[in-house]
Every structure is written in structure tokens, then in C-alpha cells.
Amino acid sequence: MSDNIIETSGLTRSYGDICALKPLDLHVPEGEWLSVMGHSGSGKSTLMNLVGGLDRPSAGSLRVGGADLLALSEDGLARFRRESVGIIFQQHHMVPYLTAVENVMMAQYFHSVPDEAEARTALERVGLGHRLKNRPGELSGGEQQRVCIARAIINSPKLLLGDEPTGNLDHKSTVMVMELLKELRAEERFTIIMVTHNQEVAAWGDRTIYLDDGVLVREERMSS
Amino acid sequence: MIAVKLIPHLLSWFGIVLILLRGFPKRRSVVIATSIAGFVIGVVGAFLLLRVLTGSVGFVIITSVLGMCFLFLWGVSVAAIYSRAGRGVTTGWGVRLVSTPLCAGSVTAISGIVAGAVCSCTLPAMDSTLMNLAMLGSISGALAYVLAYAALAVEKRISHSFTVSPSGMISAVVALQLFSSSSIIRLDLFSPLSMKVMKFAHDFVHQFMESMLIPDHVFVWSYLWRYIGLLFGKEIGFWGGMFIWFTPVLLVMCAVQYERLPSVAHIRQGAERRKLLAAAIRQRRLRLVVPFIALLIFTAAAYQSCYPNVEYWDPKPIVVTATSSGEIIIPMKSDIDLEDGKLHKFLFKQGGKEARFFVLLGPAAKLTVDLDACAICKPDGYGQADGTVICYYCKTLIPLETVGKPGGCNPVPITFTEKKDGVHIDALTLINEWTNTVQSTTKGKEGGK
Numbered sequence A: 001m002s003d004n005i006i007e008t009s010g011l012t013r014s015y016g017d018i019c020a021l022k023p024l025d026l027h028v029p030e031g032e033w034l035s036v037m038g039h040s041g042s043g044k045s046t047l048m049n050l051v052g053g054l055d056r057p058s059a060g061s062l063r064v065g066g067a068d069l070l071a072l073s074e075d076g077l078a079r080f081r082r083e084s085v086g087i088i089f090q091q092h093h094m095v096p097y098l099t100a101v102e103n104v105m106m107a108q109y110f111h112s113v114p115d116e117a118e119a120r121t122a123l124e125r126v127g128l129g130h131r132l133k134n135r136p137g138e139l140s141g142g143e144q145q146r147v148c149i150a151r152a153i154i155n156s157p158k159l160l161l162g163d164e165p166t167g168n169l170d171h172k173s174t175v176m177v178m179e180l181l182k183e184l185r186a187e188e189r190f191t192i193i194m195v196t197h198n199q200e201v202a203a204w205g206d207r208t209i210y211l212d213d214g215v216l217v218r219e220e221r222m223s224s
Numbered sequence B: 001m002i003a004v005k006l007i008p009h010l011l012s013w014f015g016i017v018l019i020l021l022r023g024f025p026k027r028r029s030v031v032i033a034t035s036i037a038g039f040v041i042g043v044v045g046a047f048l049l050l051r052v053l054t055g056s057v058g059f060v061i062i063t064s065v066l067g068m069c070f071l072f073l074w075g076v077s078v079a080a081i082y083s084r085a086g087r088g089v090t091t092g093w094g095v096r097l098v099s100t101p102l103c104a105g106s107v108t109a110i111s112g113i114v115a116g117a118v119c120s121c122t123l124p125a126m127d128s129t130l131m132n133l134a135m136l137g138s139i140s141g142a143l144a145y146v147l148a149y150a151a152l153a154v155e156k157r158i159s160h161s162f163t164v165s166p167s168g169m170i171s172a173v174v175a176l177q178l179f180s181s182s183s184i185i186r187l188d189l190f191s192p193l194s195m196k197v198m199k200f201a202h203d204f205v206h207q208f209m210e211s212m213l214i215p216d217h218v219f220v221w222s223y224l225w226r227y228i229g230l231l232f233g234k235e236i237g238f239w240g241g242m243f244i245w246f247t248p249v250l251l252v253m254c255a256v257q258y259e260r261l262p263s264v265a266h267i268r269q270g271a272e273r274r275k276l277l278a279a280a281i282r283q284r285r286l287r288l289v290v291p292f293i294a295l296l297i298f299t300a301a302a303y304q305s306c307y308p309n310v311e312y313w314d315p316k317p318i319v320v321t322a323t324s325s326g327e328i329i330i331p332m333k334s335d336i337d338l339e340d341g342k343l344h345k346f347l348f349k350q351g352g353k354e355a356r357f358f359v360l361l362g363p364a365a366k367l368t369v370d371l372d373a374c375a376i377c378k379p380d381g382y383g384q385a386d387g388t389v390i391c392y393y394c395k396t397l398i399p400l401e402t403v404g405k406p407g408g409c410n411p412v413p414i415t416f417t418e419k420k421d422g423v424h425i426d427a428l429t430l431i432n433e434w435t436n437t438v439q440s441t442t443k444g445k446e447g448g449k
Helices: A046-050 A075-086 A100-111 A116-125 A143-152 A171-188 B002-023 B028-052 B056-085 B092-098 B103-119 B130-157 B165-183 B190-212 B224-230 B233-257 B270-287 B289-306 B427-442
Strands: A002-016 A018-029 A035-037 A059-064 A085-089 A160-161 A192-194 A206-214 A213-220 B318-320 B327-330 B345-351 B353-361 B367-376 B383-384 B388-391 B397-399 B411-413 B416-419 B422-426
Touching: A002 A213, A018 A035, A018 A192, A018 A213, A035 A046, A035 B411, A046 A059, A046 A160, A046 A206, A046 B270, A075 A100, A075 B130, A100 A116, A100 A143, A100 B270, A100 B422, A116 A143, A143 B353, A160 A171, A171 B092, A171 B345, A206 B383, B002 B165, B028 B056, B028 B103, B028 B383, B056 B103, B056 B233, B092 B165, B103 B130, B103 B165, B165 B233, B165 B289, B190 B233, B233 B270, B233 B289, B270 B397, B318 B422, B327 B345, B327 B427, B345 B427, B353 B388, B353 B427, B367 B422, B367 B427, B422 B427
Parallel strands: A035 A192, A035 A206, A085 A160, A160 A192, B318 B345
Antiparallel strands: A002 A018, A002 A059, A206 A213, B327 B422, B345 B353, B353 B367, B367 B411, B383 B388, B388 B397, B416 B422
């Protein structure tokens, strides 16, 4: 059995005449931290959406965690997103009138059942034990992103996707978030795929791939 | 016509088999075989019973079996809620018992027999010849076979996550049996139940008052009697009956709702733990569906009982007068035929007083004259249907064989003489009997209908 969590072959996504992702063969081993770089419109987010089950490919094959995403029904795909994937966006997409702990519990609710004690523990793990009852508007950008990380990992996903999670953060907050992700990956052993424009952020990963106009043009392995 | 009458009963039986198949998922072949056999035995057995036993004995036996099924549901519901609420209650033996083929077979066979017996009560009059019995057995067997396999086909299409708890299964089966039987007035349970409750409350209050000598008690103020009077109304019977009727299925719903969730403390990963809990909660919710449907069926059965789809023979009273000698003479044959076996109502008025009575030729060709009122209920009168007369007030069914005998909810008999020119009734006796009866049952406030 393959140790790759992601296996794509000829993965393509077109929107009408525009081919956002040209046939891509990509293998990501389990537990790897893969950074994806490229200019705007290079197909980074398209790749993320396909791997995260948010979109369906136009052609090719795509297996994530052993599941053939093309063969899954809409319900199956929703279950896959719920149980196997955690996503952190650049914008935090939190519910503004819920507290930090309630935002995390909402992810639990859609997954299975809410458990406040577990949500509190998750926030304590990301260093927000003192901010449990604060609403998003009362948190700094870095704190909001840490709530998002707690929300993304609360359901123990096999795969954590980050779409420029540090894009809105200052350097200090960026380092804090990256360190946190590194620690969590060591504990939970999930795979990270992170889209970024920032070379410094990409350097936190094990490997970086570069996309240009929907084509994988370069691959770089980071020295540990 | 008979086919139309049979449809609700056959559909009820189809539902019973469907639920039993889901209730005993590992015993499908046992359920199919015993349900078909039970249904045929029920149809043929009840057919023989109703023709061999005279009067209403056959109906009494079938009604008693239905009553026992309802009592069994009460027992199951109490056991179910006790096992959920009681601490340290072990139900392992019960679960093991339910999963045995013996349990599946016996529950299914009894359900089939009861359903078959109820169906049999709607059949037209036929002689119990061997030929008729063989024909009845083969037709009911073929019908049962087709319906049982149709139920099996439907059951296989229902999602596997849709499970039924044993108590939920029993509640739905009994609900369907009672729904089926409530359309036959002589098998109906809800109205007699309401009546029993009403009579119990009535007798209890009487006994209590007598034993405590409360009318003379210094602490019982006169306005309290208004509230005590409520206990003598028809409503107490209806609401008491509703309580007894619906409580078991509500208890079953509570028992399912409070089923214990599996222990997940040993699972380290929170998401896995929550997934297991969510699956258990979802299963529990799905298990509530069948008892909820049973609740709706119980409601439909009670409605059917309160508003039966039966047309009672209830002719408009014919006004009669007395002769100069103070006798009311009703000719045996005039515009109406007193000997046609139908209830004939008359109204006699004299000096501002009136009395309603009826003349009826019973099954043993014995003529009887009775007040259109009994000694217990408000004088709402009687209607006739299906070998019985019914008291409109308390819905008690009185077999035609017992009309003319005094007591209980029977119409109050009136002495009369049968002569060549017709039935002779003493007008004064009639007026006095009516006045006394109505005064004692309404305290002189209401005159009935």
C-alpha cells in the first residue's frame, strides 16, 4: 500500500476555455509539509480546492487518504471534507457573534457533536486559554488565526490545508503561527499543504513546489 | 364492498409484518413463515369461533385478546422506562430473549392470529362448512403470502441504519392491531375503556362520599360540589381513557429517548469519540420514529373509536298518544313493522311531560319495550348497529340478546302486554319510569336529547 496521502495523475481543472490547472502528477507522502508557491493565477488555490474536496476536477485522477474523490457522491465528498480535511484561510471566516470557543465548537457540531471541554483544550493548546469567551472582533489578527488553527485541527484531520494563512499577519505573528503549526504537526502527525507567496513561510515546509500558469515548473526540497 | 372493508385491516397487517421484519432482522424466514401461518389460523379460527359460539361470546374473546395485547404493551413500556431510569437494572436477559427464534416466532404468530381474527370479523355471514373453511383458508393464505413477501421487499429497501427497539416494535404492532379493531364497533377498546374510567370515577366518588359522610361534613363547602360534580361527567372518562391509551407509547418514546449512549471514555482521540457519540445519537433518533408512528396510529384509533364510520339505525321517534283507558297501543304492523328486528322509537307526551321509548324484536324473537335511556347515563338515547344497541352517552355496546334485561347501561325495560292488536303500554307507568330515571341521572337539570 502506498504511503502517499495525495496521489494525482493528469489532474486538470478548466473553467470554460481557461485551464486553471494543467495535467498535474503530484505525490505527497503522509506527514509531509508541502508548500505551494506561484504568482497570482498560477493555479495554487485551484489545486487546494481540488485536494480539499471543495471542487471537482475536469480530468485526471485524484486520491486523498485512499479515497478516490472523483468517485465520491456529493454526500461522500461532504463527509470527506468534514472528517479528513482542516482548512485555514487568509480571512479567518469566523462567526462574528460567537465566542472563540463557540466558533471551535461549531466545527465539532458539523462533524459530530459539540464538546466544550475539548474545544477549550484545543484553544489552550494554541495559547488562547485566556481568550475563550472573546468574540473575533476582540482578538488580534494572530489570535484569530490561532482560533482558526484550533478550529481546523479539532476534528483530527489527516490533511491540513492552508491558503495563505499568514497573508494578513505581521512577521512576529507569522512566526508564532508557523511555530504552532510545526508543534501541532509533530504531535498530531497530519500532512500540511500550504499555499503562500512568502518565501520565508514556504521555508517552514519539507518541500516546495512552484506553479506557473497551471503547470508545476519546479520542485525544491528544504534542508532540515 | 367486502374487499374495501378489508383494505385497512390488510394494510395494518402489512405494517405489522414490516415492523416485525425490522424488529427481528436476523429471523426474517421465521417471521415470514409464522406470520402467514398465524394470519390463516386467526382468520379460520375466528370464523369458527363466531359461528360456533352464540351471542357475543366470540367477540368478547377476541376483544379480551386485544385487551391483553394492550396490557402487554403496558408491561413492556413500564419495563423499558424502568430499565432506562433504574440504576443497576440489567436487561441482558431480555435482549437475549428477544433475539431468540422462539421469541420472534411467538410474537409474530400471535400478531398474525390477532390480525387474522380481526379481519375475519368483517366477513359476511357464511356457513361454517368444510368447503367454506377450505376456501377461506386458501384465500387468506394466498393474501397473507403476497402481503408478507411485499413487506419483505419493502423492508429490504429501508436503510439499515433505521433500527427498531423491541419496545418500539411492540408499541407499533399493538397500535396497528388496535387501529384495525377500532373500526369494528364490537372489537373497539377505546370507548369501553373510557366508559370504565367514567364508571370507576363515578363509583369511587359515591363510595368515598358515603364512607366519609362528606355531605354533612363541616369543612366541605357547598361550592366544592361543583368541582366534585366534574368527576361525574363524560369528560373524566374521555381524558382518563386518553391517559391510559397513550401512556404506554409515550413511556416507550421516553425510554428510547433516554437510552444510554455507549461508553467512549477509552477512546483517546476526541474526534473519534464524538463521531461514535453522534452515530449513537442518530441511531437513537431513528429508533424514535417507529414509536412516534405508533403514537399517531393510537391517535387515529382513538379518533376512529370516538367518531366511528358506522351508521347507527336511529329513527326519529314517532309521537304516540294514550287511549281513554290510559294505554298506549302500538300496532304490530302499520307504517312500521315492530317485528322487523329494528329498533323503533316513540315519543309519548302528556300534561307537559314526555317519555321516549323504543320497541325491539330481539334475536330470540322476543319483543321488548324499553325507555330510550338507562339508569346511569344522561338520556342521550340508543342507536342500533351490528347486533348491538349503543348508548350514545357512554358508547357502551349492549348486545341485542341482553336488551330487555335491567341493570347497568342497559335500556330500562318497561312492562307491556302483547295482544292481537299490538303492544299495550300503561301510559302512567311509562311517564313515571321516565321521570324517575331522568331525574336520577340528570338531577332534573337536563332532559337529554
